[in-house]
Amino acid sequence: MDRRNDYGYRMPPVQFKHLIGHERGGRNYRWNPWGQRPPPPRDVAILQERANKLVKYLLVKDQTKIPIKRSDMLKDVIQEYDEYFPEIIERASYALEKMFRVNLKEIDKQSSLYILISTKESSAGILGTTKDTPKLGLLMVILSVIFMNGNKANEAVIWEVLRKLGLRPGVRHSLFGEVRKLITDEFVKQKYLEYKRVPNSRPPEYEFFWGLRSYHETSKMKVLKFACKVQKKDPKDWAAQYREAVEMEVQAAAVAVAEAEARAEWFQHQYWLYWRTQHQHWLQWWTQFYRWLRRWTEHRCWLQRWTEQRCSLWWWSHQPWCL
Amino acid sequence: MQGSSRRTGTMTDVHRRFLQLLMTHGVLEEWEVKRLQKHCYKVHDCNAPVEKLEDFIHNINSVLESLYIEIKKGVTEDDGRPIYALVNLATTAISKMASDFAENELDLFRKALELIIDSETGFASSTNILNVVDQLKGKKMRKKEAEQKEGEFTLHTRAILEMEQHIRETYPDAVKICNICHGLLIQGQSCETCGIRMHLPCVAKYFQSNSEPRCPNCNDYWPHEIPEVFDPEKERGAGLSKPSRKSLRPRQH
Numbered sequence: 001m002d003r004r005n006d007y008g009y010r011m012p013p014v015q016f017k018h019l020i021g022h023e024r025g026g027r028n029y030r031w032n033p034w035g036q037r038p039p040p041p042r043d044v045a046i047l048q049e050r051a052n053k054l055v056k057y058l059l060v061k062d063q064t065k066i067p068i069k070r071s072d073m074l075k076d077v078i079q080e081y082d083e084y085f086p087e088i089i090e091r092a093s094y095a096l097e098k099m100f101r102v103n104l105k106e107i108d109k110q111s112s113l114y115i116l117i118s119t120k121e122s123s124a125g126i127l128g129t130t131k132d133t134p135k136l137g138l139l140m141v142i143l144s145v146i147f148m149n150g151n152k153a154n155e156a157v158i159w160e161v162l163r164k165l166g167l168r169p170g171v172r173h174s175l176f177g178e179v180r181k182l183i184t185d186e187f188v189k190q191k192y193l194e195y196k197r198v199p200n201s202r203p204p205e206y207e208f209f210w211g212l213r214s215y216h217e218t219s220k221m222k223v224l225k226f227a228c229k230v231q232k233k234d235p236k237d238w239a240a241q242y243r244e245a246v247e248m249e250v251q252a253a254a255v256a257v258a259e260a261e262a263r264a265e266w267f268q269h270q271y272w273l274y275w276r277t278q279h280q281h282w283l284q285w286w287t288q289f290y291r292w293l294r295r296w297t298e299h300r301c302w303l304q305r306w307t308e309q310r311c312s313l314w315w316w317s318h319q320p321w322c323l
Numbered sequence: 324m325q326g327s328s329r330r331t332g333t334m335t336d337v338h339r340r341f342l343q344l345l346m347t348h349g350v351l352e353e354w355e356v357k358r359l360q361k362h363c364y365k366v367h368d369c370n371a372p373v374e375k376l377e378d379f380i381h382n383i384n385s386v387l388e389s390l391y392i393e394i395k396k397g398v399t400e401d402d403g404r405p406i407y408a409l410v411n412l413a414t415t416a417i418s419k420m421a422s423d424f425a426e427n428e429l430d431l432f433r434k435a436l437e438l439i440i441d442s443e444t445g446f447a448s449s450t451n452i453l454n455v456v457d458q459l460k461g462k463k464m465r466k467k468e469a470e471q472k473e474g475e476f477t478l479h480t481r482a483i484l485e486m487e488q489h490i491r492e493t494y495p496d497a498v499k500i501c502n503i504c505h506g507l508l509i510q511g512q513s514c515e516t517c518g519i520r521m522h523l524p525c526v527a528k529y530f531q532s533n534s535e536p537r538c539p540n541c542n543d544y545w546p547h548e549i550p551e552v553f554d555p556e557k558e559r560g561a562g563l564s565k566p567s568r569k570s571l572r573p574r575q576h
Binding site for chain 1: 391
């Protein structure tokens, strides 16, 4: 029973539900060594241990801020338990929230990229400055330019602004290093910005957009407030941007609610599974008892009907007109 | 759902913020840690009494136990300052780092580590390290694992805290142990006659107010200068402008 995918390459007998798109087949497909064997039995202790390992793995990998791929997680940590991937990742994100107050978010559903974000509002008042703070400040400036410019900005526009701050392409800065590399390479890899070529432009021109991580780590409202603080204006003065920012907030709130509900449902389901395993014997006994009770009531009904029939027969037979 | 096991300690938002901020900075000195703790209490819960630092950290460690990571307290080898860092207790230290660094960077680190441990003074000069792996430029390691001192490299206290177990297992013959605290020794003083070694802060504490310092093993005169015991009060009083690695001006953002 040979299954062949769209490219005509042979697929393994066990289907990988958690690999998507290009990972499933095609020339990039790599044969996973555990694919052939049947999935191991569900053992909560081992699942929790894998989840703990995954927590540490995510904490280390997130240091570079480059989003973590699902395939990397499967290959390095989860390995043969890929059937239980949703459960392991749910346990890991629960542990991350409980211990470190960071959320594990999937920013790109198509290519399954994950990042860690701190929950709650900004970590306002981080004691002192870390080495990342100047970069984030620069990023904030760029994000505000992009947003105020209508969600996209030409490279030339960005460099105009940066020139005013004293940053020039090709000139090394003491804090940022090579600024061009920072904004076109590092920030893009970290998914803070997107750097795309303007279609049909000769000589090639490039544009900046907000990256997926920026949408999660900050919001349009915050960026608008920052821009207005710099210009000493009221956010409502920028009507179109203000409307957009409000819309975005509403959307984000709705998404958060939906996620929380899905989470709660998942937890409930897990609890029910757990409860079921704990009360297995009692459940079995109860089902048997219930069946017996049903049979008994049926039998009783039958007995009643039979008695009634007999009684009525007797009554009829003892009527004066029959005798 | 057994997410985080709450055996001995309970973790509140104060603990979580503290942990997050400690992880951001990597390694902090004791006075910075105390200040951080007060700051976390202020941000979340002004009314709760500020726990003692040891209990506070013990609370956090009991929750993190299942992940095999811990906030460890260590002492810097050169001047005895107490520092705190989050370390990984699982012994697969180097292989875990494989996700962060390139293969040749890891190789360089391993070779540099060997050089540092084998050397007499605990320092490996940059030229030696450069000779070992000639295709890589001698760049400073990102995680503060190596600390530079006039062209020589040694291990930062954080690296010693985290990798002590691993170093003891990997280089059992070359590793040096302090005579007083029996901990791993990278930098320290050694007796010239019998060869025992001691950390500088251990020396300071052992020979405190002793006019005639003698080696505890062979009873010969101790040939080196006895350093002063680290006193946090004196350090703070001497001036808040002591040179620190990063600027510590608090900033809201």
